[in-house]
Amino acid sequence: MDYQSTLFEAPVADGLSLAGLTRRELGQGAWVDVARTWLPEADDVFATLAREVPWRAEKRQMYDRLVDVPRLVHTYMVDEPLPHPVLERAREALSDHYLPELLERFRTAGCCYYRDGRDSVAWHGDTIGRGSTHDTMVAIVSVGDPRRLQLRPRGGGESVSVEMGHGDLLVMGGSCQRTWEHAVPKVAAAGPRISVQFRPFGVF
DNA sequence: GGAATCCACGGTGG
């Protein structure tokens, strides 16, 4: 059975500098980078996102009924302007650091609004279509109440839990989306949290 | 006893 191991605390980063990152190798070529309180103006970013993103409540057919997706979502497509200048700066800083090749940038920004502890995402990997062997990178900025992001190897194994707090940055890279899956489980008590996931292209 | 985790369910889309 799984037991929880907790990621060691990464040092606090100097706003938008990626010098203070802590990398955790997960195995099988997967890794996770964490920088605590990385995003400047996190309070303002949260307030702006909550207010200005055109949040969409989706429904999903699950077996015999139509069910609410337990979070609000919106995707900013390729090179669409983001609603807060700090997010534009974050996208540039992340692209420069992780995708130094001139032609590759973080382009899409998927936003999720977890209104309270009942909102969640089930286990999944962000693969590029079925059976893809292409590795993709996902950079996640979290604002608002802290929530746990859990990671576990596909096919079973010990799971890893990462706390995503206000202004924290988490980057999943290497084979992470292919060989591992992740989830944000429901919890008994939590306030609102918004995550912004930057990807090199538009896949959700 | 409460919280976390596991499991089974089946329509959909790539």
Add this chain to the structure above:
DNA sequence: TCCACCGTGGATTC
């Protein structure tokens, strides 16, 4: 065609 995907709720485990 076929199979991985995903939210819920009850059971089970911690």
